[in-house]
Amino acid sequence: MLVDYFVLSAPAGQREDYNAHIQRNGVLERCDRSLIDAVAEVALTGRGGAHFPVARKWQPVLEAMPTAARLTVVVNAAEGEPSSRKDAEIMRRNPHLVLDGAVALSQSLVTGTYAAADIVVWLHEGDDISLSSIQRAMTERASLDEPPMRVMLAPARYVSGESTSVIRAVQSERRTGKATAFPRFTPDPARPWIQDDADGNPILVHNCETMARIGQIARVGALSYRATSLVTVTTPGGLRVLEVGPDTTFATLLASLGVVTPSAVLLGGYGGQWVEWLRIADLPVDPDALRTHGLSLGAGIIIPLAPDECGLRKTAEIASWMAGQSAKACGPCTFGLPAVAELMEKISHKAKSRDLRELREVCGLIPGRGACRHPDGTVRMVISALEVFAEDLDQHSHKHCLAHPRKHRR
């Protein structure tokens, strides 16, 4: 089955208000600890890109709760990448499902007499349609007995969506009343997914789609869970968001959208990896299945290389955009990404072996040395391009290009 509805229950272009939402999905019952077991049973993984097991992220929260006064549950809907729109689509069409997830989650995690929860929806500045949709949703359910909810606006740039940025913003807002959205240095890299603020109160961040899935699991239980995937595909006609069943292959997906068979796709977006089409065509669009092939769906971003596009050129453009999106907080990212972008730009014109050698060397200096994963993703994408477009690299070393065979490049 190509299209399956587990998260996007509202038709495209329509917004489900609270009444329509409970008519279609039913009222959300009050949740308890059984939600945690249900989420563990379906092995739900985070849809922000990292696919970390959701239930495992809750363990440190459960440990912290007995002595904590407050749990802040954050919906991360700051989709930083231009080629991703799934979260915006959920916010526009099914805002109540997202809030259901956050409510259900706080109900099942907050125990103890004095502990309370609050819910924050983290959005990009300027994302006005999502903002009005979620604010209306909060108003529509204001009379329900639910934790207080509010929106926080993030500066509209890529790293604002990093969960460390979100945590830092929530913390600094509590302390100073103002939010700063730089990624936050994690003193304990073994536990990056929960941050105790100065009071020891946990802040739990989940991606918007993850939260909507938690909302549905709270409602239908583990048995009726449907392991669909939400994807954003770049097509000649613009971005298309689809929810697909786990038996949909990449070939069926692109065919259904009328996309010409590409030579390669960029899987997982700008911080993802290039994959040869022949390797991926018959694989299912499913994070678990892809993982067994050493691939990651990331945040569900699929960018097919158009027939007249040069993969190396495209990689250079993306690397340059990613360098511009650096928060410029850490040296290896501030200086490393522009160096990568510049070398990639040179190589996309004429692939000199000296530049290639230097690019590989610079790429080796960056991963794991920043406070967030922004530089690591960029480097991964560039390195995958050098592998997947190896043949074209050879052409480029003679100033030719596979995408433009007749045209001699300047």
Next chain:
Amino acid sequence: MNDSTTVMTNIVLRINPQACDGIGMCAHLAPDLISLDRWGYPLIPTRVLDVEEISQATKAVKGCPRKALHLSADQ
């Protein structure tokens, strides 16, 4: 925090990359442990340090003008 009596703990050197300004003092104070990359930022070993390395690393931690380095127990 990490006094010299805790010999049984596995100690690693960590850096807060946002605090580091690439001044390079650490590479002078702990030359066997830390080298600088082409932009002047330190390359920090991720391995568990032995006793001699710990004493060199401690100098770098104390000497960093940005307080970007710290020793921590490996997990």
